[in-house]
Every structure is written in C-alpha cells, then in structure tokens.
Amino acid sequence: MLDSRFDGLLAVLDFSVFLSPSPEVGANYLTYLLGGAVWTVILSVLSWVIAFVIGSVMGVFRTLPSPTLSKVGACYVEIFRNIPLLVQLFIWFNVVPELLPGFGPWYKHLPSFWQQFTSATLCLGLFTAARIAEQVRSGLRSLGRDQYGAGLALGLNIRQVYNLVLLPVAYRIIIPTLTSEFLNLIKNSAVASTIGFVELARRSESMAELKSTVFEALLAGTLLYGVINLIVLFFSRALERSTKLPGLLGAQK
Amino acid sequence: MYAFDWSSILTSLPFLWQGMVITLEITLVAIVVGILLGTIIAVVRLSKNSVLSAIAAAYVTLFRSIPLVMVLLWFQLALVPPVVRWLFPKANLDLNLIIAFAAFAFFEASYYAEIIRAGIQSISKGQAMAAQALGMTDRAVMRLVILPQAFRRMIPLLLTQAIILFQDSSLVYVIGLADFFGVAKNRAASTGSEVEFILFAGAVYLVLCLTLSTIVRQLQKRITI
Numbered sequence: 235m236l237d238s239r240f241d242g243l244l245a246v247l248d249f250s251v252f253l254s255p256s257p258e259v260g261a262n263y264l265t266y267l268l269g270g271a272v273w274t275v276i277l278s279v280l281s282w283v284i285a286f287v288i289g290s291v292m293g294v295f296r297t298l299p300s301p302t303l304s305k306v307g308a309c310y311v312e313i314f315r316n317i318p319l320l321v322q323l324f325i326w327f328n329v330v331p332e333l334l335p336g337f338g339p340w341y342k343h344l345p346s347f348w349q350q351f352t353s354a355t356l357c358l359g360l361f362t363a364a365r366i367a368e369q370v371r372s373g374l375r376s377l378g379r380d381q382y383g384a385g386l387a388l389g390l391n392i393r394q395v396y397n398l399v400l401l402p403v404a405y406r407i408i409i410p411t412l413t414s415e416f417l418n419l420i421k422n423s424a425v426a427s428t429i430g431f432v433e434l435a436r437r438s439e440s441m442a443e444l445k446s447t448v449f450e451a452l453l454a455g456t457l458l459y460g461v462i463n464l465i466v467l468f469f470s471r472a473l474e475r476s477t478k479l480p481g482l483l484g485a486q487k
Numbered sequence: 488m489y490a491f492d493w494s495s496i497l498t499s500l501p502f503l504w505q506g507m508v509i510t511l512e513i514t515l516v517a518i519v520v521g522i523l524l525g526t527i528i529a530v531v532r533l534s535k536n537s538v539l540s541a542i543a544a545a546y547v548t549l550f551r552s553i554p555l556v557m558v559l560l561w562f563q564l565a566l567v568p569p570v571v572r573w574l575f576p577k578a579n580l581d582l583n584l585i586i587a588f589a590a591f592a593f594f595e596a597s598y599y600a601e602i603i604r605a606g607i608q609s610i611s612k613g614q615a616m617a618a619q620a621l622g623m624t625d626r627a628v629m630r631l632v633i634l635p636q637a638f639r640r641m642i643p644l645l646l647t648q649a650i651i652l653f654q655d656s657s658l659v660y661v662i663g664l665a666d667f668f669g670v671a672k673n674r675a676a677s678t679g680s681e682v683e684f685i686l687f688a689g690a691v692y693l694v695l696c697l698t699l700s701t702i703v704r705q706l707q708k709r710i711t712i
Contacts, residue, residue, distance in 0.1 A: 316696035318654035321668060321689045329682045333489050417552075424554035428660055435556045439564075448564045456553055456561075463552050 251447045252454070263441055270437030271458045277354055277433060278420045284359025285419065289366025294396060296371045307367060314364035319425050322361055326353040327429045354426035362419050369411045373404035406477050413470035420462055434458055495678035496687050506670030509584070513656045513666065517591035518649050524592065525599025530629060532604060543600070550597035556661055562590035563662045583664040595652055602644045606637035643707040650699050654692065667691070
C-alpha cells in the first residue's frame with residue numbers, strides 16, 4: 235500500500251487553483267504569482283544598479299597604481315564574498331538599523347514591507363558589487379598595459395584614460411559574464427523570502443502551503459524564474475550585438 | 488550608541504558547535520555526492536549517445552537556472568517526504584536533515600558537472616587517441632588517462648566551489664534546519680542579543696572562508712605549470 239502522501243505525486247495537476255482568490259485583495263493566484271515575479275524583477279534591477287556602480291568603482295580601484303585604493307578594493311571584495319548572503323541579509327535587516335545612527339530611526343519608521351525591500355536591495359546590491367568588481371578588474375586586466383600607456387602618452391589623465399579608453403572596451407568584453415552575474419542576482423534575490431519579502435519564491439511557497447497545491451505552486455514559480463531568465467538572455471544578446479566592436483574576437487567581419 | 492553584550496554568546500558556544508557540525512555534515516555530503524554524481528553527469532554529457540547527453544545537459548541547465556531557495560522548497564514540500572516514507576515507512580528519521588542532504592547533493596552535482604566537464608575538455612585529444620591506440624576501451628581511457636589528469640587540474644576550482652557550498656549551506660534556514668546560522672538565530676531570539684549573534688556568525692564565516700580561500704590560492708600557485 236502506498237502512503238496517502240504519495241498520492242500527491244500521482245494526482246493530476248489542478249490548474250483551476252490559479253483562478254481562485256489569493257491572500258492579496260482582488261488577485262487570483264495567477265496574478266498573485268505574477269506580482270511576485272514583478273517584485274523579483276524590481277528588486278533585482280534596483281540591486282543591479284547599486285552593484286554596477288559600486289562594483290565598477292571597486293573593480294577600477296583594484297587596477298589603479300595607488301596601493302591604498304587597490305587595497306580598499308581588495309578588502310571590499312574579500313569581505314562581501316566570504317560571508318554567506320543569508321547572513322549579510324540579516325546583517326542589513328537586524329544589525330545595521332541598530333548600529334547606524336542616521337539610518338536606524340528612518341528605517342524603523344518604514345512599513346515592514348519597505349524595511350524588507352530596503353534591506354534586500356542594499357544587501358543584494360553590495361553583495362553582487364563584489365562579484366562585478368572582479369569581472370571589471372579582469373576585463374581591465376585583459377586589455378593589457380599598452381592602451382593605458384598610450385592614453386597617458388596622448389596627454390589624458392588617469393580618469394580620462396579609464397572613462398574614454400579602457401572602460402568602454404572592458405565593459406563590452408565582459409557583457410557575457412555580467413549577464414550571468416545578473417542571472418545569479420535574480421536567483422539570489424529569492425533569499426529575500428527569508429526576511430518575509432513577498433517575491434516570487436515566497437509567494438509560490440505560501441501558495442503551496444495555503445492551498446495545499448504543492449506541485450502547481452512550485453511548478454509555476456519555477457517556470458516564472460525560467461521565463462525571467464530567458465527574457466534577460468534575450469536582452470543581453472541584443473545588447474552584445476549592438477555594442478560589438480570590429481576587430482575583436484566574437485565580432486563578425 | 489548601541490551597548491554590546493557578548494556574554495550570551497559564550498554560554499551558547501556548545502549549541503553553536505552542534506550547529507557547525509550540521510553545517511559541516513551538509514557540506515561534506517554535498518561535496519562527496521556532488522562530485523560523484525557530477526562526474527557521471529559530465530561523462531554522460533560528453534558521451535556519443537545523444538539522448539543520454541541531452542538528458543545530462545537538461546539536468547545541469549534545470550538546476551542552474553533555479554534559485555537554491557526554490558530547490559530547497561521542491562525537496563522539502565514535494566520530493567523528499569513521500570520518497571522517504573515509501574523507502575523507510577517505519578523509521579523515525581530527521582526529515583529536515585535528509586531534505587538538506589538531498590537538495591544540496593543534487594543541486595551541487597549540476598555545478599560540479601560543469602567544472603568537471605570543462606576539466607575533461609581541457610585534456611588534449613591526443614591523450615585519448617594515444618590511449619585508444621594502445622588498445623584501451625573507452626571506459627579505461629576515461630578512468631585511467633583522462634579523469635586523473637582532469638581532476639588534478641580542477642582541484643582549485645572544486646575547492647572554490649566547496650567554499651561557496653559551505654556558505655550556501657546556511658540557506659537550510661529556509662527549511663527550518665538548525666545549522667550553524669540557524670542555531671545562532673535561535674539563540675538570538677531566546678537571549679535577545681540578535682545583533683551580537685548575527686555579527687558573531689558573520690565573523691566566523693568570514694574567518695573560515697578567508698582562511699580556506701587563501702589556502703586554495705596558495706595551492707593554485709603551487710600546482711600551476
């Protein structure tokens with residue numbers, strides 16, 4: 235005899251559950267999950283902005299002649315890479331508001347949804363920045379010293395050499411690795427569910443529990459993550475094509 | 488200013504150590520099973536059988552495109568409980584621990600498979616041809632010639648993945664298992680020293696992972712030719 239729980243595996247999926255009302259007012263479970271997917275995307279995009287800016291600065295720091303700045307960059311990367319994302323999230327959620335004088339009172343007046351959102355965005359942004367810093371650094375390294383020297387010889391200062399010569403090429407080289415970092419960021423954003431932020435993973439979990447339709451809920455959540463992945467890949471290919479430089483490997487003709 | 492009180496951490500050290508044992512168990516099981524399963528998947532993926540190769544590729548793509556949190560939810564809510572009850576109907580097992588072992592082993596296998604595939608592909612074709620010319624079967628070529636060299640090259644990458652896995656294992660928080668961080672959070676709740684416990688957990692992970700990654704870097708320097 236099979237255990238009754240085993241029936242779950244064999245039962246035919248019941249898709250009508252997606253049309254039944256969800257905990258969110260006026261939404262059925264389909265729009266409830268789609269709303270979760272939208273929050274996943276919003277969270278990921280905002281974190282990406284933070285990650286891109288700070289990651290670029292730290293990555294450039296690591297290639298600068300100044301030993302102090304390059305150490306700052308290295309320390310940043312080591313700290314943010316060697317603490318688990320989950321622990322970092324709870325540091326932003328429970329620790330920083332207690333310790334940071336200016337941030338704490340402002341943060342504590344926010345509704346809990348925005349507290350979760352702020353913590354998750356900062357955490358994912360600064361965590362991903364460490365990874366982007368490594369990509370930017372290796373992109374800059376791959377250009378060699380010649381272009382740097384040539385830029386200086388033309389009378390540009392270091393800032394101009396980076397902004398006008400090195401970074402425009404380096405970013406193009408690392409578009410594929412940046413894309414996979416963005417995909418990682420979307421996956422990592424599911425960690426925000428642990429502090430109660432109602433993104434896609436959290437919503438498919440609560441649908442699984444509230445409606446006891448485990449397979450339907452997890453399947454829908456998983457598929458939505460897949461769809462987001464595909465959309466990102468599509469845009470990144472388009473970006474890669476439109477920014478291709480002639481003369482580099484990977485450029486056609 | 489916040490008044491730190493670290494005293495409850497001292498009294499919680501035995502509990503934290505028990506949690507660390509769980510963390511290490513999950514990491515170790517996932518490394519061993521992940522590398523074994525990952526090797527099989529990588530070899531199958533590179534095999535001439537196009538159906539098996541497509542299945543292996545699908546396995547890798549599937550696990551690598553889903554968040555680890557979702558994988559844990561799948562194993563917790565849908566996959567593990569019925570299988571365990573079916574296999575061991577009478578036994579009184581720690582279901583959460585089995586869920587963690589299974590989820591991390593299957594998840595990490597997909598990451599290890601990619602590392603191992605790249606390692607196998609980095610061995611020159613001439614090696615395989617020479618071994619075949621000596622009369623070895625395909626299986627012997629893989630086992631005696633390709634894999635030993637590939638694994639030697641992959642050691643730093645496999646170890647780096649192990650460090651990532653050690654950090655990721657903290658996500659068993661999602662299924663309510665008391666690993667190192669889970670214990671820290673529980674003690675934080677019962678003693679009221681949330682700030683201290685979270686900072687302490689972060690510091691422990693930082694020191695351990697920094698030490699391990701420094702060792703891996705030294706090793707990498709020594710074995711690069």
